[in-house]
Amino acid sequence: MIGRRPKVLEINLTTEEAAVHVRDDLGGSLGGSGLAATLFAAAVDYEQDALSPSQPIVMAIGPLTGIFPVITKVVSMFRSPLTGGLGESHAGMRLGMALRFAGYDAVLIKGRARRPVYLVISSRGVQVKPAGPLWGMTVEETGRILREIEGCEGHRSCLRIGPAGERLVRFAGVNVDTYRHFGRLGLGAVFGSKQLKGIVVQGDLTDFPVEFPREYKKVYEEAYSRVTGTEVMEKYHGLGTSGNVLALNELKALPTRNLQSSRFEGAKEISGEEFAEHNLLRKLACAGCPVGCIHLALHRTSFGSGQEYEFNQLAYDHELLYALGSMLGLASRQDVLCLIQAVEQAGLDAISTGVALAWATEALARGLITEAELGCRLDFGDLGGYLKAVVGVVRQESELYRVLALGTAAAAARYGGKGFALVLGGNEAAGYHTGYANMVGQAVGARHSHLDNAGYSLDQESGLSLDQLASKLVQEELERNVLTSLCICLFARKAYDFDLVERALGSVGIEWSQRDLYELGRRIFLQKRDIQRRLGFKQENVQFPRRFFETPSLNGMLEPWQAERLLGEYLTKVDQLRMGTLPGGWVTAT
Amino acid sequence: MKKVLVVKDSDRCIGCYSCMLACARLVQTSYSPLRSAIQVRTRGGLQGKFAINSCRGCREALCVESCPTGALRAREGGGAVLCEDECRGCGRCADACPVQALNMGGGHPLVCRHCGACTSFCPHGVLELGGSDLQEDI
Numbered sequence: 070m071i072g073r074r075p076k077v078l079e080i081n082l083t084t085e086e087a088a089v090h091v092r093d094d095l096g097g098s099l100g101g102s103g104l105a106a107t108l109f110a111a112a113v114d115y116e117q118d119a120l121s122p123s124q125p126i127v128m129a130i131g132p133l134t135g136i137f138p139v140i141t142k143v144v145s146m147f148r149s150p151l152t153g154g155l156g157e158s159h160a161g162m163r164l165g166m167a168l169r170f171a172g173y174d175a176v177l178i179k180g181r182a183r184r185p186v187y188l189v190i191s192s193r194g195v196q197v198k199p200a201g202p203l204w205g206m207t208v209e210e211t212g213r214i215l216r217e218i219e220g221c222e223g224h225r226s227c228l229r230i231g232p233a234g235e236r237l238v239r240f241a242g243v244n245v246d247t248y249r250h251f252g253r254l255g256l257g258a259v260f261g262s263k264q265l266k267g268i269v270v271q272g273d274l275t276d277f278p279v280e281f282p283r284e285y286k287k288v289y290e291e292a293y294s295r296v297t298g299t300e301v302m303e304k305y306h307g308l309g310t311s312g313n314v315l316a317l318n319e320l321k322a323l324p325t326r327n328l329q330s331s332r333f334e335g336a337k338e339i340s341g342e343e344f345a346e347h348n349l350l351r352k353l354a355c356a357g358c359p360v361g362c363i364h365l366a367l368h369r370t371s372f373g374s375g376q377e378y379e380f381n382q383l384a385y386d387h388e389l390l391y392a393l394g395s396m397l398g399l400a401s402r403q404d405v406l407c408l409i410q411a412v413e414q415a416g417l418d419a420i421s422t423g424v425a426l427a428w429a430t431e432a433l434a435r436g437l438i439t440e441a442e443l444g445c446r447l448d449f450g451d452l453g454g455y456l457k458a459v460v461g462v463v464r465q466e467s468e469l470y471r472v473l474a475l476g477t478a479a480a481a482a483r484y485g486g487k488g489f490a491l492v493l494g495g496n497e498a499a500g501y502h503t504g505y506a507n508m509v510g511q512a513v514g515a516r517h518s519h520l521d522n523a524g525y526s527l528d529q530e531s532g533l534s535l536d537q538l539a540s541k542l543v544q545e546e547l548e549r550n551v552l553t554s555l556c557i558c559l560f561a562r563k564a565y566d567f568d569l570v571e572r573a574l575g576s577v578g579i580e581w582s583q584r585d586l587y588e589l590g591r592r593i594f595l596q597k598r599d600i601q602r603r604l605g606f607k608q609e610n611v612q613f614p615r616r617f618f619e620t621p622s623l624n625g626m627l628e629p630w631q632a633e634r635l636l637g638e639y640l641t642k643v644d645q646l647r648m649g650t651l652p653g654g655w656v657t658a659t
Numbered sequence: 660m661k662k663v664l665v666v667k668d669s670d671r672c673i674g675c676y677s678c679m680l681a682c683a684r685l686v687q688t689s690y691s692p693l694r695s696a697i698q699v700r701t702r703g704g705l706q707g708k709f710a711i712n713s714c715r716g717c718r719e720a721l722c723v724e725s726c727p728t729g730a731l732r733a734r735e736g737g738g739a740v741l742c743e744d745e746c747r748g749c750g751r752c753a754d755a756c757p758v759q760a761l762n763m764g765g766g767h768p769l770v771c772r773h774c775g776a777c778t779s780f781c782p783h784g785v786l787e788l789g790g791s792d793l794q795e796d797i
Contacts, residue, residue, distance in 0.1 A: 136690045138677070162705075166676070170691050216704055223693055224676075227704075247705045275764045277691040279684060286684065293677070297782050353705060354675035356692075359782040361673035382706050 073579060075104055075174040080195055082263050083122060083180030087195040100131030101144040103554035103593045104175055109146040112177060115603050119150035120237060120262035122181035131556035135169035137573055138293045139561040141355035144553060149254040151239040151476045152495030154606040155597060156254040157516040162246035165556060166356035167226035170272030182264040189219055191271040200266040207231055207414040208244045211267055219269045229267035230257045231416025233463045237261050238474045240421035248353060248363050248384040252418045253518060254496060280578050288576040295564040297359050305362040305560045310387040311341030322503045322623040325395045326449045327427035327489055328616050331502045335400025339390050348402055350382055362560060368406040383409050391500025392423025398449030407452055411459045424497035425477045426458055428490045437484045442469035488615035493517060503528035504624035505635045506538045512611040513639060514546060515597040520559055522546040528623060539638035543646060547590040554589060595647055609640060661736030663716030663773045665789035672709040672785050674699060678777035685776040693764040696771040714738050714760040714771035725755035741770045
């Protein structure tokens with residue numbers, strides 16, 4: 070009975086009580102984004118601040134999580150302390166598999182613990198355990214301790230926050246199994262506000278019989294061969310997304326030194342190709358994914374004469390090399406890895422941190438903020454200042470750092486420099502200066518992520534009118550809502566077309582037509598917009614920082630009025646989608 | 660001569676668990692990777708290497724020797740075969756196996772059949788069915 074009757078584990082940290090509800094009414098949400106949005110909409114407190122104890126954290130898997138290849142993601146939803154709007158973030162590694170075999174389709178956490186705690190979730194329920202001595206610990210050390218004290222029953226996943234989350238930095242993330250994260254939009258601060266240091270999930274159920282072995286085997290093997298035997302996934306396993314660094318640089322699309330330039334003279338040095346040649350130690354996979362896109366670099370640092378070295382293994386991909394590399398003008402792999410290590414151990418979101426520091430560097434140069442307030446100089450290309458500033462953001466010992474810890478938009482609102490604060494929809498922008506679809510797509514996307522609607526990719530298709538771009542942004546997000554409701558890794562979006570999705574669901578006894586899937590995508594799309602609107606985010610009010618129009622992009626110099634026109638077209642399409650009059654047949658499987 | 664499962668090079672393992680899922684799906688008819696005769700684990704978290712615990716196909720199997728009911732019998736080519744009806748689920752076989760190859764995930768030991776279901780789903784060729792001579796790693 071996988072996925073047809075979602076089982077929701079509800080935990081109240083204030084009362085330390087938990088209950089399991091079988092939600093027959095929620096089968097129509099499928100799972101992931103759909104299930105999380107429905108649970109979140111019912112539980113969120115629209116009147117209270119994002120860090121209020123009353124706010125919920127939702128995590129959901131999909132009906133095929135852990136039982137089909139590359140269906141590895143977990144969707145979290147929360148009120149974002151960074152934007153005040155809907156927070157949605159996805160993570161992989163072992164969490165999806167662990168939740169599946171702990172027997173829960175979703176977890177909903179509310180309240181605030183009276184002292185620091187961590188949770189142990191298994192098929193037998195939840196334990197709330199004191200975490201006082203863990204408070205203040207780095208992400209890595211917390212992970213080690215939790216692994217050791219909780220032993221190993223079944224296949225386990227370990228979530229934890231670092232000091233940034235504890236100190237409520239609004240763009241702190243949650244680390245998942247060392248090498249993946251619930252990044253973006255500040256779930257780490259929500260954990261911190263609840264005094265929740267970590268969660269261990271034990272996938273301890275052995276009794277999970279296959280109901281339709283012949284059909285399941287057949288469809289599994291088709292999916293497996295699509296993701297391993299064809300080209301659709303090769304770029305993720307080969308160089309990985311870090312292959313984008315050189316490619317985007319060639320196209321004048323790699324944001325550099327706070328997007329003062331879209332080409333970086335140091336791109337080759339910090340490219341995926343150079344990392345692969347000199348630093349790549351090995352690759353890892355999320356549980357249930359034969360692709361293995363997680364690239365780990367060996368980061369070896371000398372700490373004294375006489376051949377003294379310390380070492381770390383760090384995951385890298387395009388977004389990190391952009392945010393903690395080109396954006397800050399860091400042109401050495403060693404420097405970039407040093408900064409990644411600092412950001413990881415603090416438990417910060419990498420993109421938001423890089424964008425915030427890039428803004429601060431330019432604000433200092435323009436005299437909007439002072440070296441005294443920063444406690445250090447910040448210069449593009451100089452690692453030393455950035456390492457100090459990361460600590461500054463976490464500790465927040467000056468007013469400047471307290472404001473910077475609220476995010477780049479808040480800092481620019483306070484100190485000036487909105488024109489060069491690279492924020493879209495309140496969230497720090499991802500690493501693509503490709504054109505209008507990227508800019509508008511991130512601003513209006515439900516989670517203000519480049520992955521909502523892949524505008525950066527649409528910008529690379531030639532000859533599309535603004536009207537066509539608007540249509541494609543809507544269609545892409547609608548379809549991705551279906552994939553993320555199933556918790557399919559978006560890297561596998563080309564392998565899992567709706568035909569395969571329909572048959573995969575059928576092979577475990579869940580009857581959904583392709584038409585049903587499209588309708589679900591539409592419903593979630595509109596539902597998330599309604600949540601956003603009630604939380605105070607209005608798409609029609611989004612603004613684009615001037616910097617996007619001052620630096621040449623992949624599509625040449627961009628014009629503000631064109632971005633506004635695309636936004637207008639987009640809003641029209643959304644209205645048409647809502648009214649059921651959108652041309653193009655998105656609610657039918659054509 | 661019957662073949663046995665060989666872990667060729669566990670250093671190439673990426674931890675995708677496809678082998679466990681294959682054993683669970685194809686041999687045990689279960690979705691759960693705990694219902695697998697081969698078990699992939701981390702050593703020291705994901706910063707460490709992966710460890711693969713699987714039956715080495717012993718000719719004089721300690722599991723067979725330890726079974727009080729005779730439910731485990733020597734398999735031609737190495738390893739063991741379980742007669743489930745005679746198994747009481749006491750777990751002595753799992754305790755007796757020094758390479759931790761027997762998993763009591765189903766209430767009785769999940770005994771590797773050396774069928775090769777897992778090998779065809781390893782994306783890095785870590786696993787194969789090999790000769791039945793006692794395995795030598797070097």
